[in-house]
Amino acid sequence: MTRPVKIKDVIVGGGAPIPVQSMLNVPTSQVSAAISQIRKLERAGCDLVRLTVNDEAAAEALPEIVSKSSVPLIADIHFDYRLALKACAAGVAKLRINPGNIGDGKRVALVAAAAGEAGIPIRIGVNSGSLREDVRKAVLSGKTSLGIAMARHALKESEALSKLGFRDIVLSVKASSVPETVRAYEFLHENCDYPLHLGVTEAGRLEDALIKSAAGLGSLLLKGIGDTIRISITGPVEKEAEAGRKLLQFLNLRPYGPEVVSCPTCGRTKVKLEKIAAEVSAALAKDKELKRYPCKVAVMGCAVNGPGEAASADAGLAGGDGCFLLFSKGRSLRKVSPEEAVQALLQELRDIKKAKRLK
Numbered sequence: 001m002t003r004p005v006k007i008k009d010v011i012v013g014g015g016a017p018i019p020v021q022s023m024l025n026v027p028t029s030q031v032s033a034a035i036s037q038i039r040k041l042e043r044a045g046c047d048l049v050r051l052t053v054n055d056e057a058a059a060e061a062l063p064e065i066v067s068k069s070s071v072p073l074i075a076d077i078h079f080d081y082r083l084a085l086k087a088c089a090a091g092v093a094k095l096r097i098n099p100g101n102i103g104d105g106k107r108v109a110l111v112a113a114a115a116g117e118a119g120i121p122i123r124i125g126v127n128s129g130s131l132r133e134d135v136r137k138a139v140l141s142g143k144t145s146l147g148i149a150m151a152r153h154a155l156k157e158s159e160a161l162s163k164l165g166f167r168d169i170v171l172s173v174k175a176s177s178v179p180e181t182v183r184a185y186e187f188l189h190e191n192c193d194y195p196l197h198l199g200v201t202e203a204g205r206l207e208d209a210l211i212k213s214a215a216g217l218g219s220l221l222l223k224g225i226g227d228t229i230r231i232s233i234t235g236p237v238e239k240e241a242e243a244g245r246k247l248l249q250f251l252n253l254r255p256y257g258p259e260v261v262s263c264p265t266c267g268r269t270k271v272k273l274e275k276i277a278a279e280v281s282a283a284l285a286k287d288k289e290l291k292r293y294p295c296k297v298a299v300m301g302c303a304v305n306g307p308g309e310a311a312s313a314d315a316g317l318a319g320g321d322g323c324f325l326l327f328s329k330g331r332s333l334r335k336v337s338p339e340e341a342v343q344a345l346l347q348e349l350r351d352i353k354k355a356k357r358l359k
C-alpha cells in the first residue's frame, strides 16, 4: 500500500479512490480562459487540475485562479525555483517539479520548505524527455532500459527531498512507449511506497492516446499499481477527464456514469445500430438524472442473441425487423418503434434507478 498524500480534500494513495487529472492548455496568465477550462474539466469529472507556471505573469494570475477554482490546482514548474515559491504562497494544492532542473540543493531546499509550510505535496515528474544527460547516454548505449532509467532517476530525486525531511511526495515516470512506461512504474512499485501518478506521455491524438493509455494504465491498474491518472491527449482537455473516468469505471475501480455496450453487428442486423448507439450515448450524456448513474446499457443488433449476450445489462435495446425489443437483465419487456426506442430505454433506466432507491 502506498503512503497517502493530501491534495486539499483529495487523497492520493493509501487505497483511496483514484483521482483523475488533466492539465490546462491555455496560458495561465489568461485568467478567464483558465477558469473556463477548469470548469469544463470539472464538469467532465476531473478531480485535480494542473496548470503551467512558466513565467511571472502566470505566477501573478494564480491567486485569482485559485480563489475561483473548486478543483484543487497543481502548479507545474520547471527551472525557476522562485516561481515554485510564488505558487506555494498563492495557495496551490500541489507542486509538480523535477528537482534535477530546479538547480542546486539550496534552491530545492527552499522549495521543499515552502511546500512543507503550506502543507502541500510535491510530484516529482520524470519524463523520457527530461532525463539527465548521463542517464540519457546510458539508455542510448543500451546499458539500461528507458523505463528502469526513469524510475531510478525519480527515486534519486525523491531521495533529495526526503533527505530534507520532505516526504509528501508523488512520483511519475512517463514515456511515450507503453512497455517502457509500464516497466518504469512496476520498478517504482517494487522499490518505494510513494503514491504513483500514472500516464503515458505524448500519447498522440484521440484514438492513439486512448489505446496507448488504456493499454499502459490499464495493465498497471489491474495489478494494483497507480494512485492517480492522467490520460494525455492531443485534443480537447475535457476528453482527457472523460477518458480517465471511463477507464476507471471499465476496470471496476471507480463508478462514474452509464456504460453503453453495443454489439459489433453482423449479417443478422436489420437496424441502423451505430446510429441508435450514438443517440443512446448522447441522450444519456445530456440526461441530468442518468448521466452520473453507473448502470450498464446495451444496444444490440438482433433480438435473437442480443438480450442473452447482454444479459448483465440493466436495460437494453435489441434490433428487430423495423422495430426494437426493450429488455432488462436478459428479459424481454416489449417492442418499441425506432422513433420511441431511445426515450423508452431512458425511461426504463429511470424506473430501475427509482426502484433501487426505494428498496
Ligand code: SF4
Pocket (backbone or CB within 6 Å): 263, 264, 265, 266, 267, 268, 269, 300, 301, 302, 303, 304, 305, 306, 309
Ligand atoms: S447481437 Fe445479434 S446482431 Fe449483434 S453481433 Fe450478436 S448475433 Fe449479430
